[in-house]
Amino acid sequence: MEPVRVPEGARVWLVPTPVGNLGDITLRALEVLKAADAVACEDTRRTGLLLRHLGLSKPLVRLDAHTMHRAGNVLERHARLAYVSDAGTPGISDPGAELVQAAVAADIPVEVLPGATAFVPALVLSGLPNARFTFEGFLPRGGRDRRERLQALAAREETSVLYESPHRLHATLLDLASACGKGRPASVTRELSKRFEETRRGALAELAAHFAAGVRGELVVVVAGRPAGDHALPGAEEPTDHAAQARAWLAGGLSVREVRDRLTGLGLRKKEAYALALAAAEEQEADDGGEAPRSPV
Template sequence: MAKLTLVPTPIGNLEDVTLRALRVLREADAVAAEDTRHSGKLLAHFGISKPLERLDAHTIPARAPALLGRYAHLAFVTDAGTPGLSDPGAELVRLALAAGHEVEVLPGPTALIPALVLSGLPLGSFAFEGFLPRKGAARRERLAAIAASDRTVALYESPKRLLATLNDLAAVCGEARAVSVSRELTKRFEATYRGTLGAVAAQLAALGEVRGECVVVVGPRERGAESPHVDFAAAAARLAASGLSGRALRAALEAAGAPRNVAYALTLERANESG
């Protein structure tokens, strides 16, 4: 039986690496990495020389069993942060556990927790969505679930899709829903933008190109709160343009706070216009 240790690595600032992480990387028989070139530079920076084996989303199913059979202690790192959170590490853990290997996970750097705390939003209970589907029904369903949530919700997004996601969230949650967007965490140009979905989307659009991976934190829907700020007719038009119709459109409008009769009437109106 082998031992697999998931080792978090800095998401930007190399000072965030832990002493325990460095010890494990030095003691392991080999280091498996999502990108051996990227991780090789990290190991070299800390003076660690170990066999480097590539294990990414495409190679884990085929290569991981052999590596766990070859090395008594295998350390695994991804490009940045804690392996297993929205990256191939999760599949590696499932495979190792199913084969009866020992699995150890070290605490360490992650973008999720700092972004949640920086948001200033309620954190008594929160949900993590990872990366949203890029399109289709799966994306619309996840957006509707975020709109209906009475918990703070965090998700990861690439800079290229950030504005589109903020606009989609505004369409289903209402532009006045609280949001926080953190980018370049722990790096020189780290920044967090807080406000409403409408205001933050406008602020980021005015900045032009956004760089670095982003964490979006959406505030919870207020229970029983009225939503006079939401233009439900405009929301229905945006949702219909994104491909929603019928029951899915009505459900999304209700998730955004529209009364049932209003959601029904707007859905019927959209159906009549398209027909």
């Protein structure tokens, strides 16, 4: 990034915005948004609606994961810049960290306001130990990176907190149950501070079954740590039964293609993963008295 020509009196604020209930905006956040020359944000339409709700009118600048390379130019054009993400505290599994890095490199003062974030209330609501915890953010979607993160999560003794999207929640809960053990305590919190807020607590296998039919809303998953002194991790003494795993995933509602991809993520070759997924589907169809699928869809 080219050197930033710092405007006189330059300052950057990272401003948390509500994760649900708009009443969660803080008085300090309102003061900063009023004082800013411009508001940089992930989505100008969404932030525009928030500002109108707050009775504010400010120039909006798009600065998301795809446009963050323009951070230096934005800092040059707007001396007093407020930055917000779509919800919660910028920089926590959202864009914002790169803007802070650019401002620090240009010797521009940065202030991060305390305020709304999703993982703290979800952690408390889980009822699991929270004196020590690890925030995972979003897990990698597949492959070796995902497998290693799951293994690390299963091995640690402190509670783990992660974010997940609605269409991947069920598969992630199945993966967590496979890595940590079906009985590991956990919780899923969705729609924090909104009308349909819900926290579901139970074993990972129970949660996977509950959410097999799908779910809507913003999600936080909290997983208990490995019991202190328990050195026998799930799968440590015997190899994973990939065929049984394929059957469980299919029974949970995944397609043959999705099961194939998940088995590939566990380290199987694509051809072997597809053969196992298709065999499991044929077995399931035979039990149901129907015809087995012939394509990975």
